[in-house]
Amino acid sequence: MTDTKIDGPPRLSRLTFHNPLSEDRASRLVQRVARNSPSTVLDIGCGWGEFMMRVLVAAPGATGRGVDINAEDLERGRREAEGRGLAGRVEFLEKSAQDADLGSADLVLCLGSSQALSSVAPPEFTLEALRALRGLVNDGGRVLLGEGFWERTPTAEELAGMWPGAAVTDHHDLATLLDLAVAAGFRPEWTETANLDEWEEFESGYQADLEVWLAQNPGHPSAAETRERLDRHRAQWMTYRGLLGIAYLTLVPAQ
Template sequence: MTESPPRLSRLVFHGPLSESRADGMVRRLAATRPRSVLDIGCGWAEPLLRLLAAVPDAKGTGIDVNGEDLARARRNAEARGLADRVEFVEESALGTRYGPADVVLCLGASQALSTAEPSTAGALRELRRLVRDGGRVLLGEGFWERPPTEAELSGMWPGARAGDHHDLATLLDLAVEAGFRPEWTETAGPQEWEEFESAYQADLEVWLAGNPLHPLAAETRERLDRHRAQWMSYRGVLGLAYLTLVPVAS
Protein backbone atom coordinates (compact mmCIF):
# COMPACT_ATOMS: atom_id res chain seq x y z
CA MET A 1 0.00 0.00 0.00
CA THR A 2 1.29 3.44 -0.91
CA GLU A 3 1.93 5.68 2.07
CA SER A 4 -0.65 8.25 3.16
CA PRO A 5 -0.37 11.80 1.82
CA PRO A 6 2.39 14.01 3.27
CA ARG A 7 1.50 17.20 5.10
CA LEU A 8 2.85 20.74 4.73
CA SER A 9 6.53 19.84 4.35
CA ARG A 10 7.00 22.63 1.76
CA LEU A 11 5.95 25.33 4.24
CA VAL A 12 8.53 27.12 6.38
CA PHE A 13 5.95 29.47 7.89
CA HIS A 14 2.27 28.70 8.25
CA GLY A 15 1.25 31.88 6.48
CA PRO A 16 2.19 34.24 3.63
CA LEU A 17 5.53 35.32 5.05
CA SER A 18 8.80 35.68 3.15
CA GLU A 19 12.25 35.00 4.56
CA SER A 20 13.22 38.66 4.18
CA ARG A 21 10.14 39.90 6.03
CA ALA A 22 10.60 37.32 8.77
CA ASP A 23 14.23 38.39 9.18
CA GLY A 24 13.17 42.01 9.60
CA MET A 25 10.54 41.10 12.18
CA VAL A 26 13.00 39.04 14.19
CA ARG A 27 15.59 41.82 14.12
CA ARG A 28 13.09 44.42 15.38
CA LEU A 29 11.81 42.18 18.14
CA ALA A 30 15.28 40.99 19.15
CA ALA A 31 16.40 44.61 19.51
CA THR A 32 14.04 44.97 22.50
CA ARG A 33 16.06 42.22 24.28
CA PRO A 34 13.08 40.18 25.51
CA ARG A 35 13.56 37.68 28.29
CA SER A 36 10.25 35.92 27.64
CA VAL A 37 8.32 35.17 24.44
CA LEU A 38 4.78 33.81 24.24
CA ASP A 39 3.45 32.44 20.93
CA ILE A 40 -0.34 32.08 20.65
CA GLY A 41 -1.50 29.50 18.13
CA CYS A 42 2.15 28.74 17.47
CA GLY A 43 1.80 25.79 15.08
CA TRP A 44 5.34 24.55 14.52
CA ALA A 45 6.60 27.86 15.93
CA GLU A 46 9.11 28.91 13.29
CA PRO A 47 9.05 32.65 14.20
CA LEU A 48 9.32 31.83 17.90
CA LEU A 49 12.33 29.57 17.37
CA ARG A 50 14.06 32.17 15.20
CA LEU A 51 13.53 34.84 17.83
CA LEU A 52 14.92 32.61 20.58
CA ALA A 53 17.96 31.87 18.42
CA ALA A 54 18.51 35.62 18.02
CA VAL A 55 18.16 36.36 21.76
CA PRO A 56 20.18 33.77 23.70
CA ASP A 57 18.83 34.89 27.09
CA ALA A 58 15.17 34.53 26.12
CA LYS A 59 12.83 31.69 26.96
CA GLY A 60 9.67 30.87 25.08
CA THR A 61 6.28 29.24 25.39
CA GLY A 62 4.18 28.12 22.44
CA ILE A 63 0.49 27.26 22.77
CA ASP A 64 -1.54 25.37 20.18
CA VAL A 65 -4.27 22.75 20.00
CA ASN A 66 -2.64 20.83 17.11
CA GLY A 67 -0.46 18.10 18.53
CA GLU A 68 1.08 17.20 15.17
CA ASP A 69 2.29 20.76 14.63
CA LEU A 70 3.64 20.91 18.19
CA ALA A 71 5.57 17.68 17.62
CA ARG A 72 7.20 19.31 14.59
CA ALA A 73 8.01 22.35 16.73
CA ARG A 74 9.68 20.17 19.36
CA ARG A 75 11.75 18.37 16.73
CA ASN A 76 12.89 21.68 15.26
CA ALA A 77 13.74 23.07 18.69
CA GLU A 78 15.80 19.99 19.49
CA ALA A 79 17.62 20.15 16.14
CA ARG A 80 18.54 23.80 16.73
CA GLY A 81 19.69 23.37 20.31
CA LEU A 82 16.75 25.35 21.71
CA ALA A 83 14.81 22.62 23.48
CA ASP A 84 15.95 23.74 26.93
CA ARG A 85 14.64 27.27 26.37
CA VAL A 86 11.17 26.59 24.99
CA GLU A 87 8.02 24.86 26.21
CA PHE A 88 5.17 23.77 23.97
CA VAL A 89 1.72 23.39 25.47
CA GLU A 90 -1.15 21.57 23.78
CA GLU A 91 -4.22 23.43 24.98
CA SER A 92 -6.62 26.23 24.14
CA ALA A 93 -5.29 29.77 24.54
CA LEU A 94 -8.66 31.16 25.67
CA GLY A 95 -8.04 32.87 29.02
CA THR A 96 -4.52 31.44 29.07
CA ARG A 97 -2.60 31.45 32.31
CA TYR A 98 0.67 32.05 30.45
CA GLY A 99 2.00 35.59 30.33
CA PRO A 100 2.52 38.41 30.66
CA ALA A 101 5.57 38.17 28.41
CA ASP A 102 8.01 40.64 26.92
CA VAL A 103 7.05 39.63 23.37
CA VAL A 104 3.78 38.03 22.33
CA LEU A 105 3.39 36.50 18.88
CA CYS A 106 -0.06 35.90 17.42
CA LEU A 107 0.26 35.19 13.73
CA GLY A 108 -3.01 34.30 12.06
CA ALA A 109 -4.41 33.02 15.35
CA SER A 110 -6.54 35.78 16.89
CA GLN A 111 -9.46 33.32 16.93
CA ALA A 112 -7.54 31.41 19.60
CA LEU A 113 -7.98 34.31 22.02
CA SER A 114 -11.63 35.27 21.56
CA THR A 115 -14.88 33.53 20.70
CA ALA A 116 -16.40 36.73 19.32
CA GLU A 117 -17.02 37.07 15.57
CA PRO A 118 -14.94 38.72 14.31
CA SER A 119 -12.38 37.93 16.99
CA THR A 120 -10.07 40.89 16.36
CA ALA A 121 -11.19 43.41 18.99
CA GLY A 122 -11.42 40.83 21.78
CA ALA A 123 -8.11 39.29 20.80
CA LEU A 124 -6.38 42.66 20.90
CA ARG A 125 -7.67 43.32 24.40
CA GLU A 126 -6.41 39.90 25.46
CA LEU A 127 -3.03 40.56 23.84
CA ARG A 128 -2.73 43.75 25.88
CA ARG A 129 -3.22 41.64 29.01
CA LEU A 130 -0.57 39.18 27.91
CA VAL A 131 2.24 41.66 27.11
CA ARG A 132 4.31 43.57 29.62
CA ASP A 133 4.74 47.34 29.50
CA GLY A 134 7.69 48.10 27.26
CA GLY A 135 7.23 44.86 25.35
CA ARG A 136 5.95 44.12 21.86
CA VAL A 137 3.10 42.24 20.23
CA LEU A 138 3.51 40.91 16.69
CA LEU A 139 0.02 40.37 15.32
CA GLY A 140 -0.68 38.75 11.97
CA GLU A 141 -4.30 39.50 11.14
CA GLY A 142 -6.51 39.21 8.09
CA PHE A 143 -8.13 42.28 6.57
CA TRP A 144 -10.07 43.11 3.43
CA GLU A 145 -7.97 44.69 0.71
CA ARG A 146 -11.31 45.88 -0.68
CA PRO A 147 -14.94 45.02 0.12
CA PRO A 148 -15.66 41.50 -1.14
CA THR A 149 -18.55 40.93 -3.51
CA GLU A 150 -21.31 38.47 -2.70
CA ALA A 151 -20.02 36.18 -5.45
CA GLU A 152 -16.51 36.24 -3.95
CA LEU A 153 -17.83 35.56 -0.46
CA SER A 154 -19.83 32.59 -1.70
CA GLY A 155 -16.64 31.01 -3.00
CA MET A 156 -14.57 31.49 0.17
CA TRP A 157 -14.67 29.47 3.39
CA PRO A 158 -18.10 28.15 4.47
CA GLY A 159 -20.28 30.92 5.86
CA ALA A 160 -17.89 33.71 4.83
CA ARG A 161 -19.32 37.17 5.54
CA ALA A 162 -18.15 40.70 4.86
CA GLY A 163 -18.09 41.16 8.63
CA ASP A 164 -15.46 38.46 9.12
CA HIS A 165 -12.69 41.03 8.65
CA HIS A 166 -12.10 44.78 8.81
CA ASP A 167 -10.20 47.02 6.44
CA LEU A 168 -6.61 47.91 7.37
CA ALA A 169 -7.47 51.37 8.73
CA THR A 170 -10.10 49.91 11.06
CA LEU A 171 -7.73 47.17 12.17
CA LEU A 172 -5.17 49.79 13.20
CA ASP A 173 -7.86 51.81 14.99
CA LEU A 174 -8.87 48.71 16.94
CA ALA A 175 -5.26 48.16 17.99
CA VAL A 176 -5.06 51.74 19.29
CA GLU A 177 -8.39 51.36 21.12
CA ALA A 178 -7.07 48.21 22.81
CA GLY A 179 -4.09 50.07 24.29
CA PHE A 180 -1.36 49.88 21.65
CA ARG A 181 0.57 52.16 19.36
CA PRO A 182 1.57 50.69 15.99
CA GLU A 183 5.35 50.70 15.69
CA TRP A 184 5.43 48.94 12.32
CA THR A 185 2.72 48.18 9.77
CA GLU A 186 3.31 45.86 6.83
CA THR A 187 1.19 43.60 4.68
CA ALA A 188 1.84 40.35 2.83
CA GLY A 189 2.44 40.86 -0.87
CA PRO A 190 1.09 38.85 -3.82
CA GLN A 191 4.26 36.76 -4.12
CA GLU A 192 4.13 35.81 -0.45
CA TRP A 193 0.52 34.73 -0.83
CA GLU A 194 1.28 32.68 -3.95
CA GLU A 195 4.25 30.96 -2.36
CA PHE A 196 2.20 30.15 0.74
CA GLU A 197 -0.86 28.86 -1.08
CA SER A 198 1.23 26.84 -3.53
CA ALA A 199 3.35 25.30 -0.77
CA TYR A 200 0.20 24.61 1.26
CA GLN A 201 -1.09 22.35 -1.52
CA ALA A 202 2.11 21.17 -3.21
CA ASP A 203 2.81 18.02 -1.18
CA LEU A 204 -0.68 16.69 -1.75
CA GLU A 205 -0.85 17.70 -5.40
CA VAL A 206 2.34 15.77 -6.20
CA TRP A 207 1.20 12.80 -4.11
CA LEU A 208 -2.21 12.74 -5.83
CA ALA A 209 -0.67 12.87 -9.30
CA GLY A 210 1.34 9.76 -8.47
CA ASN A 211 -1.39 7.92 -6.57
CA PRO A 212 -4.69 8.49 -8.40
CA LEU A 213 -6.10 5.10 -7.33
CA HIS A 214 -5.10 5.26 -3.67
CA PRO A 215 -8.04 4.78 -1.26
CA LEU A 216 -7.54 8.36 -0.06
CA ALA A 217 -7.25 9.84 -3.56
CA ALA A 218 -10.88 10.89 -4.00
CA GLU A 219 -11.03 12.59 -0.61
CA THR A 220 -7.70 14.29 -1.21
CA ARG A 221 -8.72 15.47 -4.68
CA GLU A 222 -11.94 16.97 -3.35
CA ARG A 223 -10.11 18.80 -0.57
CA LEU A 224 -7.45 20.17 -2.92
CA ASP A 225 -9.96 21.33 -5.52
CA ARG A 226 -12.13 22.96 -2.87
CA HIS A 227 -9.24 24.85 -1.33
CA ARG A 228 -7.93 26.01 -4.70
CA ALA A 229 -11.39 27.37 -5.57
CA GLN A 230 -11.53 29.18 -2.22
CA TRP A 231 -8.10 30.71 -2.81
CA MET A 232 -9.17 31.96 -6.22
CA SER A 233 -12.17 33.62 -4.53
CA TYR A 234 -10.16 35.49 -1.86
CA ARG A 235 -7.05 36.09 -3.97
CA GLY A 236 -6.45 39.85 -4.10
CA VAL A 237 -9.37 40.45 -1.73
CA LEU A 238 -8.16 39.05 1.60
CA GLY A 239 -4.94 40.56 2.90
CA LEU A 240 -2.78 39.77 5.89
CA ALA A 241 -1.35 42.57 8.00
CA TYR A 242 1.69 42.16 10.23
CA LEU A 243 1.46 44.74 13.01
CA THR A 244 4.27 45.30 15.51
CA LEU A 245 2.45 46.87 18.43
CA VAL A 246 3.82 48.72 21.47
CA PRO A 247 1.63 48.64 24.59
CA VAL A 248 0.76 52.00 26.07
CA ALA A 249 2.12 52.01 29.62
CA SER A 250 -0.51 51.16 32.21
Protein backbone atom coordinates in the same frame (compact mmCIF):
# COMPACT_ATOMS: atom_id res chain seq x y z
CA MET B 1 -8.27 26.19 6.21
CA THR B 2 -8.58 22.77 7.83
CA ASP B 3 -5.70 20.31 7.85
CA THR B 4 -6.72 16.66 7.55
CA LYS B 5 -3.99 14.06 7.81
CA ILE B 6 -4.15 11.65 4.85
CA ASP B 7 -2.28 8.34 5.07
CA GLY B 8 0.76 8.64 2.84
CA PRO B 9 1.98 12.20 2.15
CA PRO B 10 3.91 14.41 4.55
CA ARG B 11 1.96 17.28 6.11
CA LEU B 12 2.90 20.86 5.17
CA SER B 13 6.55 19.95 4.65
CA ARG B 14 6.89 22.66 1.96
CA LEU B 15 5.99 25.44 4.40
CA THR B 16 8.59 27.15 6.56
CA PHE B 17 5.97 29.38 8.18
CA HIS B 18 2.24 28.74 8.45
CA ASN B 19 1.64 32.26 7.09
CA PRO B 20 2.26 34.24 3.89
CA LEU B 21 5.71 35.26 5.11
CA SER B 22 8.90 35.43 3.05
CA GLU B 23 12.37 34.82 4.39
CA ASP B 24 13.27 38.48 3.86
CA ARG B 25 10.24 39.79 5.75
CA ALA B 26 10.66 37.22 8.52
CA SER B 27 14.28 38.28 8.99
CA ARG B 28 13.30 41.95 9.27
CA LEU B 29 10.50 41.18 11.70
CA VAL B 30 12.73 38.99 13.87
CA GLN B 31 15.41 41.66 14.08
CA ARG B 32 12.83 44.34 14.89
CA VAL B 33 11.25 42.48 17.80
CA ALA B 34 14.57 41.07 19.06
CA ARG B 35 15.99 44.61 19.18
CA ASN B 36 13.77 45.18 22.22
CA SER B 37 15.73 42.43 24.07
CA PRO B 38 12.80 40.28 25.24
CA SER B 39 13.56 37.78 27.99
CA THR B 40 10.28 35.89 27.55
CA VAL B 41 8.39 35.06 24.36
CA LEU B 42 4.83 33.73 24.14
CA ASP B 43 3.55 32.38 20.81
CA ILE B 44 -0.24 32.04 20.51
CA GLY B 45 -1.28 29.41 17.95
CA CYS B 46 2.39 28.65 17.43
CA GLY B 47 2.09 25.68 15.07
CA TRP B 48 5.65 24.33 14.94
CA GLY B 49 7.01 27.64 16.26
CA GLU B 50 9.41 28.52 13.45
CA PHE B 51 9.20 32.27 13.98
CA MET B 52 9.47 31.97 17.77
CA MET B 53 12.62 29.85 17.48
CA ARG B 54 14.21 32.39 15.17
CA VAL B 55 13.52 35.08 17.76
CA LEU B 56 15.19 32.95 20.42
CA VAL B 57 18.28 32.65 18.24
CA ALA B 58 18.32 36.43 17.75
CA ALA B 59 17.73 37.05 21.49
CA PRO B 60 20.09 34.53 23.15
CA GLY B 61 18.90 35.19 26.71
CA ALA B 62 15.22 34.65 25.94
CA THR B 63 13.00 31.65 26.65
CA GLY B 64 9.83 30.81 24.76
CA ARG B 65 6.45 29.13 25.20
CA GLY B 66 4.36 28.05 22.26
CA VAL B 67 0.66 27.21 22.64
CA ASP B 68 -1.37 25.32 20.06
CA ILE B 69 -3.99 22.55 19.84
CA ASN B 70 -2.40 20.65 16.95
CA ALA B 71 -0.30 17.86 18.45
CA GLU B 72 1.42 17.03 15.17
CA ASP B 73 2.63 20.60 14.66
CA LEU B 74 3.82 20.79 18.26
CA GLU B 75 5.81 17.58 17.88
CA ARG B 76 7.43 19.00 14.75
CA GLY B 77 8.36 22.07 16.80
CA ARG B 78 9.94 19.96 19.54
CA ARG B 79 12.02 18.08 16.97
CA GLU B 80 13.14 21.33 15.36
CA ALA B 81 14.03 22.84 18.74
CA GLU B 82 16.08 19.78 19.65
CA GLY B 83 17.95 19.92 16.35
CA ARG B 84 18.76 23.60 16.81
CA GLY B 85 19.95 23.29 20.39
CA LEU B 86 16.94 25.20 21.72
CA ALA B 87 15.18 22.42 23.61
CA GLY B 88 16.14 23.85 26.99
CA ARG B 89 14.84 27.31 26.09
CA VAL B 90 11.46 26.59 24.52
CA GLU B 91 8.33 24.76 25.63
CA PHE B 92 5.48 23.62 23.39
CA LEU B 93 2.10 23.27 25.12
CA GLU B 94 -0.93 21.49 23.69
CA LYS B 95 -3.61 23.79 25.09
CA SER B 96 -6.36 26.14 24.06
CA ALA B 97 -5.23 29.75 24.37
CA GLN B 98 -8.58 30.60 25.94
CA ASP B 99 -8.36 27.87 28.58
CA ALA B 100 -4.66 28.03 29.42
CA ASP B 101 -3.08 30.21 32.11
CA LEU B 102 -0.68 31.89 29.73
CA GLY B 103 0.90 34.38 32.11
CA SER B 104 2.60 37.34 30.44
CA ALA B 105 5.66 37.89 28.28
CA ASP B 106 7.93 40.60 26.94
CA LEU B 107 7.09 39.57 23.39
CA VAL B 108 3.76 38.05 22.37
CA LEU B 109 3.43 36.53 18.91
CA CYS B 110 0.02 35.98 17.37
CA LEU B 111 0.50 35.25 13.68
CA GLY B 112 -2.79 34.39 12.07
CA SER B 113 -4.19 33.03 15.34
CA SER B 114 -6.26 35.80 16.91
CA GLN B 115 -9.33 33.56 16.69
CA ALA B 116 -7.71 31.44 19.41
CA LEU B 117 -8.08 34.30 21.90
CA SER B 118 -11.79 35.03 21.63
CA SER B 119 -15.04 33.12 21.22
CA VAL B 120 -16.90 36.30 20.23
CA ALA B 121 -18.29 36.28 16.69
CA PRO B 122 -16.85 38.56 13.99
CA PRO B 123 -16.40 41.43 13.72
CA GLU B 124 -16.21 42.01 17.49
CA PHE B 125 -13.72 39.21 18.05
CA THR B 126 -10.85 41.27 16.62
CA LEU B 127 -11.10 43.91 19.34
CA GLU B 128 -11.57 41.24 22.01
CA ALA B 129 -8.46 39.42 20.80
CA LEU B 130 -6.47 42.66 20.81
CA ARG B 131 -7.59 43.36 24.37
CA ALA B 132 -6.51 39.85 25.35
CA LEU B 133 -3.11 40.46 23.79
CA ARG B 134 -2.79 43.74 25.71
CA GLY B 135 -3.30 41.75 28.90
CA LEU B 136 -0.61 39.25 27.94
CA VAL B 137 2.24 41.62 27.06
CA ASN B 138 4.42 43.23 29.69
CA ASP B 139 4.72 47.01 29.76
CA GLY B 140 7.64 47.99 27.59
CA GLY B 141 7.24 44.81 25.52
CA ARG B 142 5.90 44.18 22.04
CA VAL B 143 3.12 42.27 20.32
CA LEU B 144 3.61 41.02 16.79
CA LEU B 145 0.19 40.45 15.28
CA GLY B 146 -0.45 38.82 11.93
CA GLU B 147 -4.08 39.57 11.09
CA GLY B 148 -6.27 39.25 8.02
CA PHE B 149 -7.94 42.29 6.44
CA TRP B 150 -9.88 43.07 3.28
CA GLU B 151 -7.87 44.80 0.58
CA ARG B 152 -11.28 45.95 -0.67
CA THR B 153 -14.84 45.05 0.23
CA PRO B 154 -15.70 41.73 -1.46
CA THR B 155 -18.91 41.36 -3.43
CA ALA B 156 -21.62 38.86 -2.52
CA GLU B 157 -20.56 36.69 -5.46
CA GLU B 158 -16.95 36.70 -4.29
CA LEU B 159 -17.94 35.83 -0.73
CA ALA B 160 -19.94 32.88 -2.04
CA GLY B 161 -16.75 31.47 -3.57
CA MET B 162 -14.69 31.68 -0.38
CA TRP B 163 -14.82 29.60 2.80
CA PRO B 164 -18.25 28.40 4.00
CA GLY B 165 -20.24 31.22 5.56
CA ALA B 166 -17.77 33.92 4.45
CA ALA B 167 -19.08 37.41 5.24
CA VAL B 168 -17.90 40.98 4.88
CA THR B 169 -17.78 41.15 8.68
CA ASP B 170 -15.15 38.39 8.87
CA HIS B 171 -12.43 41.03 8.48
CA HIS B 172 -11.92 44.78 8.70
CA ASP B 173 -10.00 46.99 6.32
CA LEU B 174 -6.44 47.87 7.29
CA ALA B 175 -7.25 51.34 8.60
CA THR B 176 -9.97 49.97 10.89
CA LEU B 177 -7.66 47.20 12.09
CA LEU B 178 -5.10 49.80 13.15
CA ASP B 179 -7.79 51.88 14.86
CA LEU B 180 -8.89 48.80 16.82
CA ALA B 181 -5.31 48.16 17.93
CA VAL B 182 -5.14 51.71 19.29
CA ALA B 183 -8.52 51.30 20.98
CA ALA B 184 -7.25 48.12 22.68
CA GLY B 185 -4.32 49.97 24.26
CA PHE B 186 -1.52 49.83 21.68
CA ARG B 187 0.44 52.18 19.49
CA PRO B 188 1.53 50.77 16.11
CA GLU B 189 5.29 50.84 15.86
CA TRP B 190 5.37 49.27 12.41
CA THR B 191 2.81 48.29 9.79
CA GLU B 192 3.46 46.04 6.80
CA THR B 193 1.42 43.68 4.67
CA ALA B 194 2.10 40.45 2.82
CA ASN B 195 2.55 40.81 -0.93
CA LEU B 196 1.17 38.60 -3.69
CA ASP B 197 4.41 36.61 -4.00
CA GLU B 198 4.21 35.68 -0.33
CA TRP B 199 0.58 34.62 -0.67
CA GLU B 200 1.35 32.46 -3.71
CA GLU B 201 4.30 30.84 -1.98
CA PHE B 202 2.13 30.07 1.04
CA GLU B 203 -0.93 28.79 -0.80
CA SER B 204 1.12 26.67 -3.18
CA GLY B 205 3.16 25.23 -0.31
CA TYR B 206 -0.03 24.57 1.63
CA GLN B 207 -1.32 22.27 -1.11
CA ALA B 208 1.88 20.95 -2.67
CA ASP B 209 2.46 17.77 -0.64
CA LEU B 210 -1.05 16.51 -1.24
CA GLU B 211 -1.08 17.54 -4.92
CA VAL B 212 2.06 15.51 -5.64
CA TRP B 213 0.76 12.58 -3.58
CA LEU B 214 -2.58 12.63 -5.42
CA ALA B 215 -0.90 12.70 -8.83
CA GLN B 216 1.11 9.62 -7.86
CA ASN B 217 -1.67 7.74 -6.02
CA PRO B 218 -4.89 8.21 -8.03
CA GLY B 219 -6.25 4.84 -6.94
CA HIS B 220 -5.76 5.30 -3.21
CA PRO B 221 -8.97 4.93 -1.14
CA SER B 222 -8.55 8.53 0.01
CA ALA B 223 -7.89 9.93 -3.48
CA ALA B 224 -11.44 11.06 -4.27
CA GLU B 225 -11.86 12.89 -0.96
CA THR B 226 -8.40 14.43 -1.29
CA ARG B 227 -9.05 15.59 -4.85
CA GLU B 228 -12.35 17.20 -3.86
CA ARG B 229 -10.73 19.00 -0.92
CA LEU B 230 -7.77 20.26 -2.95
CA ASP B 231 -9.96 21.47 -5.80
CA ARG B 232 -12.31 23.21 -3.37
CA HIS B 233 -9.50 25.00 -1.59
CA ARG B 234 -7.84 26.04 -4.84
CA ALA B 235 -11.14 27.55 -6.04
CA GLN B 236 -11.47 29.43 -2.75
CA TRP B 237 -7.92 30.74 -3.01
CA MET B 238 -8.51 31.93 -6.58
CA THR B 239 -11.52 33.85 -5.26
CA TYR B 240 -9.85 35.60 -2.31
CA ARG B 241 -6.53 36.07 -4.12
CA GLY B 242 -5.89 39.82 -4.06
CA LEU B 243 -8.89 40.40 -1.80
CA LEU B 244 -7.74 38.93 1.49
CA GLY B 245 -4.63 40.52 2.90
CA ILE B 246 -2.62 39.89 6.02
CA ALA B 247 -1.03 42.68 8.03
CA TYR B 248 1.99 42.23 10.27
CA LEU B 249 1.65 44.82 13.02
CA THR B 250 4.38 45.47 15.58
CA LEU B 251 2.44 46.91 18.52
CA VAL B 252 3.72 48.77 21.58
CA PRO B 253 1.54 48.61 24.73
CA ALA B 254 0.50 52.11 25.74
CA GLN B 255 1.10 52.80 29.43
